[in-house]
Amino acid sequence: MMAWTDQLIIVPILLPLVTGAVMLLLNERRRALKGAIGIAAALALLAVALMLLRMADMSPAEAGASSLRVYRLGDWSAPFGIVLVLDRLSALMLVLTSVLGLATLLYSLARWHRAGPRFHTIFQLQLMGLNGAFLTGDIFNLFVFFEVLLAASYGLVLHGAGLLRVRAGLAYIVINLTASLLFLIGACLAYGVTGTLNMADLARLIPALSAEDSTLLAAAAAILGTAFLMKAGVWPLNFWLPTTYAAASAPAAAMFAVMSKLGIYVVLRLWTLLFGADAGALAGFGANWMLFAGMLTIVFGTVGVLASQSMPRLAGCSVLVSSGTLIAALGTGSDAIIGPALFYLVSSTLAIAAFFLLVELVERMRDPGADVLAVTMEAYGDDDIGEEEVGVAIPATIALLGGSFIACALLLAGLPPLSGFVAKFALMAAMLKSDAAIRVSTWVLIGLLTVSGLATLIAMTRSGISSFWARIDDSVPRVRIVEMAPVLALLLLCLGLTIGGGPVLRYMEATRQSLKSPQAYVTGVLPVANYGTVHEEKSP
Amino acid sequence: MMELIVAIAIGILTSSGVWLLLRPRTFQVIIGLSLLSYAVNLFIFSMGRLRIGAAPVLKSAEAVDPALYADPLPQALVLTAIVINFAMTALFLVVLLASRGLTGTDHVDGREDA
Numbered sequence: 001m002m003a004w005t006d007q008l009i010i011v012p013i014l015l016p017l018v019t020g021a022v023m024l025l026l027n028e029r030r031r032a033l034k035g036a037i038g039i040a041a042a043l044a045l046l047a048v049a050l051m052l053l054r055m056a057d058m059s060p061a062e063a064g065a066s067s068l069r070v071y072r073l074g075d076w077s078a079p080f081g082i083v084l085v086l087d088r089l090s091a092l093m094l095v096l097t098s099v100l101g102l103a104t105l106l107y108s109l110a111r112w113h114r115a116g117p118r119f120h121t122i123f124q125l126q127l128m129g130l131n132g133a134f135l136t137g138d139i140f141n142l143f144v145f146f147e148v149l150l151a152a153s154y155g156l157v158l159h160g161a162g163l164l165r166v167r168a169g170l171a172y173i174v175i176n177l178t179a180s181l182l183f184l185i186g187a188c189l190a191y192g193v194t195g196t197l198n199m200a201d202l203a204r205l206i207p208a209l210s211a212e213d214s215t216l217l218a219a220a221a222a223i224l225g226t227a228f229l230m231k232a233g234v235w236p237l238n239f240w241l242p243t244t245y246a247a248a249s250a251p252a253a254a255m256f257a258v259m260s261k262l263g264i265y266v267v268l269r270l271w272t273l274l275f276g277a278d279a280g281a282l283a284g285f286g287a288n289w290m291l292f293a294g295m296l297t298i299v300f301g302t303v304g305v306l307a308s309q310s311m312p313r314l315a316g317c318s319v320l321v322s323s324g325t326l327i328a329a330l331g332t333g334s335d336a337i338i339g340p341a342l343f344y345l346v347s348s349t350l351a352i353a354a355f356f357l358l359v360e361l362v363e364r365m366r367d368p369g370a371d372v373l374a375v376t377m378e379a380y381g382d383d384d385i386g387e388e389e390v391g392v393a394i395p396a397t398i399a400l401l402g403g404s405f406i407a408c409a410l411l412l413a414g415l416p417p418l419s420g421f422v423a424k425f426a427l428m429a430a431m432l433k434s435d436a437a438i439r440v441s442t443w444v445l446i447g448l449l450t451v452s453g454l455a456t457l458i459a460m461t462r463s464g465i466s467s468f469w470a471r472i473d474d475s476v477p478r479v480r481i482v483e484m485a486p487v488l489a490l491l492l493l494c495l496g497l498t499i500g501g502g503p504v505l506r507y508m509e510a511t512r513q514s515l516k517s518p519q520a521y522v523t524g525v526l527p528v529a530n531y532g533t534v535h536e537e538k539s540p
Numbered sequence: 541m542m543e544l545i546v547a548i549a550i551g552i553l554t555s556s557g558v559w560l561l562l563r564p565r566t567f568q569v570i571i572g573l574s575l576l577s578y579a580v581n582l583f584i585f586s587m588g589r590l591r592i593g594a595a596p597v598l599k600s601a602e603a604v605d606p607a608l609y610a611d612p613l614p615q616a617l618v619l620t621a622i623v624i625n626f627a628m629t630a631l632f633l634v635v636l637l638a639s640r641g642l643t644g645t646d647h648v649d650g651r652e653d654a
Contacts, residue, residue, distance in 0.1 A: 140617060147624045154631060163642045167650040170566070170639050173632050174648075177573055178561070180628075181580045184621055188614065192587035197613075 005055060009071040009086050011048045012094055012131035015041060020124030028117055035109045038120045042102040045127065049094040056091035057507060068514075068524035070137070077527045078137065079198035085137035085525060088511040089342075093134040093265055096346055099493065100258050100353050101127045103486035107357050108251040110483045115160040115249065122159070126152035126255060133262055137525055139187045139224075140197045142266065146183065146231075150176050153259060156252035157244060168240075168247035175240045179230040186224030193217045200525035203273045203518050207280040214281055221274065221285060225267065232263025232323045235297040242304060242316030250360035253315070254353040260319050261349050264326045268338070271330070272515040287333040291441060294328025295448055297321075302452040305459045311359040311467070314459055315352060318412050321452050322348040328445050329427055336433055338515060339508035340426035346504075347419040347497055351411035354490035358404050361479050361487070362467050365401075397479045400488075402468050407491045409460035414453045419497035424449060426505065542590050546582065553579035566636045566646050570629065577625040581618050588614030 019041040023034050055069060071084040105123060113119045129149025136142050154176075157169040191197050193216045194205045209217060226237070233241040241260070245253045267290070275285040301320030308314040325348075329341045407418060414424035428449065431442050497504055514520065553575050560572025588611035596612035598604055636646075643650040 140620070144620065144624070147628070151628070151631065154635070158635065158638075161638075163650070166635065166639045166642050170635055170648065170650075173628075173635055174561070174569055174573070177625075177628055177632065178576070180624075181576050184580050185583060188584040188587040188617065191614070191617075192589075 005051070006069065006071065008048055008051060008055070009069055009084050009135065010073075012045060012052070012098075012135065013084075013128055015045055015048070016124040016128035016131065020121040020128065023120045023124070024118070031114060034120045035113060038105050038123065039102070039109070041124065042098065042105050042127075045131075046095075046098040046102055049091070049098040052086055053091040053095050056086055056088045057510065068521060070525055071135075078525050079196050079201040082141045083137045083198070083525060084135040085200075085521075086135065087521070088507065088514055089265070089269065090134045092342065092346070092507070092511065093261075094131055096261075096349060097127065097130045097134070097258050099490075100255060100349070103353065103490055104251040104254045104357070107254070107483055107486040108249075110480045112160070112249050112251050116158075118155070119159060122152050122155040123251075123255075125149075126156060126259075128152075130258065130262060134265065137199050138197050139190065139199060139202070143180070143183050143187055147180060149259065149262075150180065153252075153256065156255065157248050159252055160249045164247045165249075168244045171240050172244040175230065179227045182223050182230075183227040186220045186222075186227060189220035189223065190217060193220065198525070199270065199273055200522045203276075203279075204522050204526065206274055206282060207278055209280075209282075211281075218282060218285055221270075221282075224270070225286060225289075228263045228266045228270075229293065229327070230263070231260065232267070232327065233260050233297070233320050234263075234293050234323060234327055235300045235320075238297065238300070238320055238323075241320060242308075242313050245316035245319060245356075246310065246312035250357050253312070253356040257319060257349050257353040257356060260323055261326075261345055264323060264330075264345065267327070268330060268515070272338075273518045273521060276516070276518045278518065284333055287331050289331070290327050291331030291333075291445070292328075294324045294326070294331050295441075295445055297324025298328060298448045298452050300324070302448075302455045305452075306455050308459060308463075311363060311463050312356070314463060315355045315359055318348075318352055318355065318456065321412075321456065322352060325427070325449060325452070328448075329431075332431060332442060332445065334430065335512070335516060336430040337427065338512040339505060340423065340430045342508040342511060343419075343497075343501075343505060344423035344427055347411065347423045347494055350490050350494050350497075351408060351420060354404070354487050354494075355408040355412065357483075357487045357490075358401070358408060361483060362401055362405065364479070365398075365467070398468070400484055401479070402464075404484075404487050404491055405460075405464055405468070407494070409457065409464065411491075411494055413457040413460065414449075415457070417498060419494045419501070422498055422501050424453065542592070543586075546586050546590060550579045550582050550586070553582070564647055564649075566639065566648055569648060570632055570636060573632070574625075574629060577621070577629075581621055581625075584614050584618045584621060586614075588612075 019037060023037060026034055069086040070078070071086070072078070073082045073084065075081070101123075108119065108123075126149055129145050129147075129152055132145035133142055133149060136145060154169065154173055157172055158165055187197065190202065193209070193213050194202055196202055196205065206214070206217065230237040245256055248256060271286075275282050277283055279285070297320055301317050301324055304317035304320060305314055308317055322344075326341055326345055329337050329344070410416075410418045411420040414420040428446055431446060432438060557572045557574075557576035557579060560568045560575065563569065563572070591610040594608060594610040596610045596615055598609065639650060640646050645652055
């Protein structure tokens with residue numbers, strides 16, 4: 001018998017699905033109603049995610065043997081049925097997604113949700129795909145949720161139409177379809193070797209694999225990893241990313257900030273689970289690849305940040321720097337680094353999303369005539385633009401925009417007093433704390449982190465000067481409260497992360513400990529009592 | 541023998557798909573993606589081991605020897621993969637046509653090489 005709180009685990013998937021489906025039934029013209037439903041659903045999602053976070057963070061005494069919660073779909077026990085698994089890591093990602101979902105949806109209510117059809121439905125499906133991917137405990141189910149969120153993201157990339165978006169969207173779709181095919185090959189190769197798709201069951205079977213089977217499994221893991229790293233934007237699989245993110249509309253790009261982190265999440269989840277210390281011959285598989293690919297990504301992103309002529313592109317390249325930092329940090333293979341890396345993940349995702357939203361407002365003041373949105377709205381045949389302006393223009397616009405811009409610069413460059421500094425400092429401290437002699441590659445990584453921060457600072461200062469101090473005309477852009485509020489809220493959250501750094505880092509540390517004991521995950525997911533320990537050898 | 545034929549078929553489909561994927565015209569790209577997805581579907585299917593004349597569904601409720609049956613899971617996976625790939629190809633086709641209409645060319649970059 002399950003308590004009602006256990007049913008909450010599936011809510012982050014069902015709620016956006018139902019909301020999106022309901023909004024398909026409503027006429028496109030009823031935007032106020034759709035907006036209200038969307039916001040209500042996003043608020044409910046945030047509330048559920050926070051409750052799940054509390055559930056996941058219960059001490060072992062309160063929660064029983066482990067903090068792991070398993071939701072069996074159709075009540076089939078793993079590995080025969082698909083399970084959803086809630087632990088600290090997935091709860092953290094759920095909260096991050098729902099915070100960003102609420103902020104970007106609020107922002108889009110000002111104008112973007114009118115720029116194309118079915119925006120709200122696509123947006124909710126994107127949330128559903130992300131939440132599902134964070135919760136699932138089955139590799140093929142993960143593929144399905146990847147496809148759900150990718151299909152929605154194709155819609156979001158193209159939202160607002162226009163030549164630039166279609167051109168970027170074309171490349172984006174081809175890349176992601178190819179990545180999905182790699183995902184399928186990897187997942188099915190793993191199935192062919194082990195006979196299971198359940199992550200916990202995979203982790204249980206890997207140490208016992210024979211030599212030739214473990215070679216095949218390593219190939220499967222490498223192919224899967226390629227697909228995930230493509231998603232995360234790791235060099236050399238990331239040339240599409242800055243172009244696509246820069247071309248996408250601001251709310252879509254802000255959501256994509258967390259979509260890139262999904263790639264990191266999956267790598268972290270599968271890598272710690274499958275190739276932890278107990279994995280026998282395959283323990284720590286691919287760590288050096290991740291370290292060097294991550295460092296090269298930082299270099300590529302840093303060069304891109306410095307070379308960016310426009311702010312959306314700069315934001316896109318910051319995504320690369322952030323992904324590279326995370327992958328390289330994981331690749332160092334040190335235990336202590338996972339906690340700080342998660343802190344960095346949260347902080348940088350919030351900062352990049354805020355920056356994407358802010359960039360659109362700042363760009364508006366650079367060239368008020370050539371508003372991309374105005375053009376696309378005309379093409380879409382919208383006739384009630386004038387009367388439906390949501391919210392009022394706010395005073396002291398320039399001061400607010402400038403202040404937020406400075407905050408974004410500090411966060412992305414990792415300077416005190418905001419959370420970007422705490423994150424980078426904790427990362428470096430964890431790298432230097434290891435007992436063994438510090439490797440050369442670690443020193444190089446620390447150098448790269450510092451240089452990338454400096455380069456970000458230079459690029460942000462340059463574009464800040466050209467947008468705020470050296471403006472050609474003195475027009476003040478019309479910025480509404482619903483557009484400014486999400487940006488400020490995200491930045492305030494980063495401030496909150498700084499002030500509440502202690503508790504947050506404690507949570508991340510607890511997350512690290514549960515990630516470092518895959519055995520607890522395996523026993524939590526698989527019912528040991530009615531399931532044998534040895535798989536039948538598959539007939540030839 | 542059967543394994544060899546299937547492996548060669550997957551190899552030919554994959555190599556043709558990759559070659560077409562790298563071509564500059566959008567139509568070639570979409571055909572390449574289709575060929576690649578056929579290859580992947582065959583690959584998934586073969587991951588359940590190739591069997592002839594073995595049913596994937598148990599016919600009786602009594603205990604039976606699983607070695608007499610084909611693995612049904614890859615067949616279910618293939619079905620899912622086919623549906624998803626089909627939908628994605630249709631969606632890509634729409635974007636391809638939009639790009640053709642907006643840019644006036646079927647080059648993947650949206651402009652002809654100089």
